[in-house]
Amino acid sequence: MAEEYDYESLGNNTSMGQNALAGAFAGVAEHCAMYPVDSIKTRMQVIQSGRPTVPTTPVVNSTVTHPSFKAASRNLWRGVNSVVLGAGPAHALHFATYEYCKEAFVGNEEHSTIGFATAGACATLAHDGLMNPFDVVKQRMQLRDSTYRSVRECARQVYLKEGLGAFYISLPTTLAMSVPFQSIQFATYEYFRKYLNPAGDYDPKTHVIAGGLAGAFASSVTTPLDVAKTLLQTRGSSHDPRIRNATGFWDAMSIIKQRHGLRGFFRGYKPRVLTNVPSAAISWTVYEYFKWFLDTHESARKVSQDKSLIRL
Template sequence: MADEDYDYESLGENCTMTQNAFAGALAGIAEHCAMYPVDSIKTRMQVIQTAAVTTNTASPTLAIQQQVRTSTRNLWRGVNSVVLGAGPAHALHFATYEYCKDYYGANRQGHHPLASAAAGATATLAHDVLMNPFDVIKQRMQLRDSTYRSIRECARVVFAKEGISAFYISLPTTLAMSVPFQSIQFATYEYFRKVLNPNGGYDPSTHVMAGGLAGAVASSLTTPLDVVKTLLQTRGQSHDARIRGATGFMDAVTIIKERYGVRGFFRGFKPRVLTNMPSAAISWSVYEYFKWLLQSSVTHHHGQDHQPNLLPL
């Protein structure tokens, strides 16, 4: 039994990058699609609008009631952009993570939070460069007053009006948020996974609980950076000239602080945590399931007499 558990945990080195990427792609799509409407509410709450309409977005309850009254269907607007981007981006993300986790020594016995965090950070760099333009399109389409009918139309109009920089102006902020977010999430996940399941075998309840806890901790600590990122990614849709002219991270921070003070950096906090807890649980569960499935098929294919070949040298 111990050998089987070790084989499963060593999947990063036993399985091909393609198999890790495939499991990661499915995990990413499942994660984003399942919680997309809540993410839309979070985006709308974080957007800084004119004084006349900001009062409704201060409370999560009021925001949710307003969305239900408007139409629940428009909360799914822009989901195609996520599916299009999340598949390849998460494939790259998890494949890089598995490689780096092994390379940095996180697969060794015991707890190695720094190695897990470093692997998560490296994987995030690759993921965000690919995903950022899709995330910009997604957030533009999530806005309550968005008139875009398709992701192609949104991409074309944004490019025509604001140029290529619109798709990447938030990248430094995204990385400033995502690197700590993913580092915290991966390190927290690996820690709780090993605490809840010391044997290291496939256990769905462990992956759900560890994933949910990791998502909650990481999203709570990085909400202020997410608010800044949302402002930069949606600035072109704003009716406020000051926001439209935001030049980068520090400018966005200044605007938020001027308008709302410190509280402004926690706009959308509850829906962000409510999005990330289940989405991280879903992502890790789907990913670990496909890791286990692929490992089972590899074991079955090689047969019992070839088991020793699966063990690392």
């Protein structure tokens, strides 16, 4: 008879290493799958100086009408190597921290929104501290007029021209966005997972739906903070002196308000939501699958070893 596993208890049974490995797979899958849409979102969020030499054609239209659609499509993947390099370790740390903190803050409670949200916030602090420099490089390379040919060249040029601080100037803003984003996402995901699948059985359909809903809600609420983060992370590539000298979160928010009013805080809203819905669905589905896969195979190996010892 096949060995049965209680999926609902896997969070307690899986080791820190298994959670980290599953998280690494989830992070790479999440970011790579929707990377072109994320590039479009970045370009839509960038605030131009208003100079007549700067193209004003919407980024989506300019991509579609590019002389070579194949080249334009390839252009949208520029900087993806930075995501691959950073997302694996960062998401490994992210999900391992989340599982550890969830066990500490939630335990055996059936419903603990605050506990899930707090665990998500702790996981975000660990993730963003590691991922922020890679995200800066990624967004610099995503810009339409970017001339960087590799991740290494981009990182080197940013460091030489702007110093180490350029990789972290957006970190406070990133945390101001990511902590509520991830807290909302984790709490929403856990709520819908419990609601859609009270039995707690392994069910990919549940993870897809709950993850997508969590991504949609969290990205909608935090878009204004994401616009400010993009301004700070791409300031060194701007032709506008005011943007190039932006000093932090409140300065970025002031620039956005002055240039575009309240509507400016929702630049790139649609592609951001379109990115986060499938990204979150993919991330949670891949993460839950690999967590289940690693634990069941480890459990099966132990059962096999025990049977061998009994025969001896």
